[in-house]
Amino acid sequence: MDFFIRDLNHTEADGLIYPLFQDDSEENICGCVKSQVDKLKKAGKFKGEAGELFYTVKEVEDGFQYTLLLGLGKKEALSSETIRLAYAKALKKVKELKLNNVLVKMFESNEVCIKRRVKAIYEGMILANYKFDKYLSEKKESSIKEVFIKGIKEEDKVKAEEALGEAKVLASAVIEARELVNEPANFLDPKELAKRAKNIGKEYGFQVEVHEKDKIEELGMHSFMEVAKGSSRDPRLIVMRYFGDEANKEDILGLVGKGLTYDSGGYSIKPTDGMVTMKSDMGGAAAVIGAMASIAKMKLKINVVAVVAACENMISGKAYKPGDIISSMAGKTIEVLNTDAEGRLTLIDAVHYAIEKEKASKVVDVATLTGAVLVALGNTTTGVVTNNNDFYKELEKASELSGEKVWQLPAFDEYKKLIKSDIADLKNIGGRNAGTITAGLFIGEFVQNKPWLHLDIAGTAWSESEKEYLSKGGTGAGVRILYYLAKEKSCKESCNK
Missing domain, CATH: 3.40.630.10 (Zn peptidases)
Structure with a gap:
């Protein structure tokens, strides 16, 4: 599974992982998911709690496209470990849905800097993808091949690339x-x-x-x-x-x-x-x-x-x-x-x-x-x-x-x-x-x-x-x-x- 920092459109990937906080204000939620989030919150089906997952699917010309809403909990309680755990759960759902590539939308945080955010996302997803299958005669290959992180500010991209390199070594x-x-x-x-x-x-x-x-x-x-x-x-x-x-x-x-x-x-x-x-x-x-x-x-x-x-x-x-x-x-x-x-x-x-x-x-x-x-x-x-x-x-x-x-x-x-x-x-x-x-x-x-x-x-x-x-x-x-x-x-x- 390869990771890239790259701004792509949602339509260029099989799925989008969209992070949400419990206390997100409406203006901070992108139009592509806003109506979904409003309906889900009113129905009590998605609150944005840490590790909470909800996905929707729509049919497109050459298959299906998924949107995974991922809860990160309350903004002030965010930590690197919260991020690792949440994105690990998201990766398992991506594998379950047999997606080949996904976009991960970056989020803003005053509690966790950009370098630690990138590292935690990578570590959570890569380590969740590991399985010891060396001695199995029939191995189940993971469907997911590429993950793209999008939405990183231009002035933060060098730091993000450095963080990604360190995360790869550590994982x-x-x-x-x-x-x-x-x-x-x-x-x-x-x-x-x-x-x-x-x-x-x-x-x-x-x-x-x-x-x-x-x-x-x-x-x-x-x-x-x-x-x-x-x-x-x-x-x-x-x-x-x-x-x-x-x-x-x-x-x-x-x-x-x-x-x-x-x-x-x-x-x-x-x-x-x-x-x-x-x-x-x-x-x-x-x-x-x-x-x-x-x-x-x-x-x-x-x-x-x-x-x-x-x-x-x-x-x-x-x-x-x-x-x-x-x-x-x-x-x-x-x-x-x-x-x-x-x-x-x-x-x-x-x-x-x-x-x-x-x-x-x-x-x-x-x-x-x-x-x-x-x-x-x-x-x-x-x-x-x-x-x-x-x-x-x-x-x-x-x-x-x-x-x-x-x-x-x-x-x-x-x-x-x-x-x-x-x-x-x-x-x-x-x-x-x-x-x-x-x-x-x-x-x-x-x-x-x-x-x-x-x-x-x-x-x-x-x-x-x-x-x-x-x-x-x-x-x-x-x-x-x-x-x-x-x-x-x-x-x-x-x-x-």
């Missing part, structure tokens, strides 16, 4: 992440994940270095290797680098993604239902790979290093066991109480590596880490644990721009006591209570007081059903918020609304 990076998460584990093992990271690096413009088992052991990544050794498929340490600010080489943002390409739970084995979607346990890795792709392609003025400790958590005679005491790259010892709390064991070595070897000055780790975060926040919000409130405020700004919701969880010292062991420095679970918090704080023990954010995307990285612009399966959660976190650090937006 493409999200789709790369979705593709990785959706791949079954028999096709995407640690070796294949490393290969794909290299290919994405070549395409988008960042460096990728891959370390194999011998090097991982040489580095002393004991905790990572304990998780990995139960599988017949060897682990990989994937290191991605992008240096866009050579003048400030000491300022490096470290991104660390959980890379469990499959998690059986180990000897603390999961039930079958819990294992079916465990190909998605590398959602954090997919997020940082996608973020690196977008950051590099947009040539942001920032230095970023991303690290993924990729492995499988399996059962064998070599696998680690509940009751074991293991070491870590940082030298701290850990009492293993549950082998299904494995992600944090791989992450601590990856975080330590990012700080010690790659000299990261700030760290963000992203992981499908705990079922507890779903209990606390459901599927809509990513839980966050941090040691730095200023850093969290930067994440909140990125959340506002990306539409990815976050919520800060407490990190009081009382919670840290729950992961102290009597026979080792730490234990890998803190008990039933506060599971998301103690899992995050376990990783926090290895950040060396660097500004740090832990994002638990266990609830947001996977969707059991199709929702607006989220397809069923991998969602690509984390890509856009990490991109905007990096962008906000690298420069001030020319449009902050």
Whole structure:
């Protein structure tokens, strides 16, 4: 599906998507739909509420022509996310009607600038058009081929084109992440994940270095290797680098993604239902790979290093066991109480590596880490644990721009006591209570007081059903918020609304 900024007549396309606010005055409504809108509003069939849709059709010489009225809610409540969600719904209706091309009429807003409007429309429609059908023998091709955005003021067209270019890069990076998460584990093992990271690096413009088992052991990544050794498929340490600010080489943002390409739970084995979607346990890795792709392609003025400790958590005679005491790259010892709390064991070595070897000055780790975060926040919000409130405020700004919701969880010292062991420095679970918090704080023990954010995307990285612009399966959660976190650090937006 291609997007263009071009002023065409309604008659030159199969359909027109016409946006309307609840509080639109009559003079702001174009004559081509005014009579329809008046009648619908009087009949109570269309109010202009956010995401509301109504379409009409008329016969023309060579077929039919559709007009889709799209509600955007109240003007003062408009946000980028409102736009994304509304236009995602419109795209699904366009596909249902089997239209080949549509016009999207631009609207005015004092709340959301032209760049963010264009980006949100594109992201909503492109991401809603995604479907993972790689392994279907009969694929259903989407009917929609072209989308034209019309009605942009002449003085805004350069900004709009720039925004469209950025949106294309960002949506493409999200789709790369979705593709990785959706791949079954028999096709995407640690070796294949490393290969794909290299290919994405070549395409988008960042460096990728891959370390194999011998090097991982040489580095002393004991905790990572304990998780990995139960599988017949060897682990990989994937290191991605992008240096866009050579003048400030000491300022490096470290991104660390959980890379469990499959998690059986180990000897603390999961039930079958819990294992079916465990190909998605590398959602954090997919997020940082996608973020690196977008950051590099947009040539942001920032230095970023991303690290993924990729492995499988399996059962064998070599696998680690509940009751074991293991070491870590940082030298701290850990009492293993549950082998299904494995992600944090791989992450601590990856975080330590990012700080010690790659000299990261700030760290963000992203992981499908705990079922507890779903209990606390459901599927809509990513839980966050941090040691730095200023850093969290930067994440909140990125959340506002990306539409990815976050919520800060407490990190009081009382919670840290729950992961102290009597026979080792730490234990890998803190008990039933506060599971998301103690899992995050376990990783926090290895950040060396660097500004740090832990994002638990266990609830947001996977969707059991199709929702607006989220397809069923991998969602690509984390890509856009990490991109905007990096962008906000690298420069001030020319449009902050």
